[in-house]
Amino acid sequence: MHPSDAGTVREITVADDGAGPYGITSGPDGALWLTLVHGGRIARLTLDGALEEFPLDSATCRPMVIAPGPDGALWFTRSQDHRIGRVTPDGDMRSFPVPTAGSGPFGITAGPDGAMWFTEMNSDRIGRVTGEGRITEFALPRTGGFPSGITAGPDGALWFTLNQADAIGRVTVDGYVETYPLPTTGAAPVGITSDGAALWFVEIGAGRIGRITVDGVVQEFPLPDRTAKPHAVVAASTGDCWFTEWGANRIGRITGSGEITEYALPSPASEPHGITLGPDGAVWAALETGAVARVQP
DSSP states (O other), X not given: OEEOOGGGEEEEEOSOTTTOEEEEEEXXXXXXXXXXXXXXXXXXXXXXXXXXXXXXXXXXSOEEEEEEOTTSSXXXXXXXXXXXXXXXXXXXXXXXXXXXXXXXXEEEEEOTTSSEEEEETTTTEEEEEOTTOOEEEEEOSSSXXXXXXXXXXXXXXXXXXXXXXXXXXXXXXXXXXXEEEOSSTTOOEEEEEEOXXXXXXXXXXXXXXXXXXXXXXXXXXXXXXXXXXXXXXXXXXXXXXXEEETTXXXXXXXXXXXXXXXXXXXXXXXXXXXXXXXXXXXXXXXXXXXXEEEXXX
16 A cells, blocks of 8 residues: 555535535536535536536435436436436436335446436336436346446446445346355445446445456455445546545545555545546545545546
């Protein structure tokens, strides 16, 4: 492990302590988009610091993960009222109810088929939503798995984490599902990303970063601090991934060989959650205590 120069990290306040920036992504408009999970709002942050907020129709809907769609809009999950939200760069807002009651949607990503794909934490399903809001659900072969993060893989399928099953799942665009158990008991994987060659995921329960090939071969890399609780992960390029350490107040970086560098956040207990590669080439993370962090490699 190599510690970083703390001067490469900058924090920008975007909300009060109670609003809770949670998800973050880069939009097609060159801005950063955030979910304010406790405030029931979506926020847009430009690189020069201009902030705009879009209130949702329910202040308690708990917007979670946000991702750009193929239609030029931003799509996000609403875990408390079980809907999928959509917002255009100019603030036009829509939402669509998930058919299964109490589904608890969490992760969301653009699929290779022109639709958005999402996980349903509470109902053991993977969902697919078209740009018009038509939703299809695919049941998973095991119960209580708590599907969490999801990403498009390099093989044309969608890959997702099963937090309570200690497994990684794969679903094709026509709904065929298979799962791969992890070597570590209590791994509790959450975030997942593709680097264009393989899938990388974080094990919040075991303090490890994992890598799985499209053939299902798993490697695990332990963090220096096994209590760091890595939460979200994003790939900058093949063999170069960044992740948040929710329990250790750091941003981490891992190479394809497993070398890890960590960046301490300036504010204590800032609760880093979502992470994205910004339009400026820097790494940006959402801090639930009311800010975003920018890390310049």
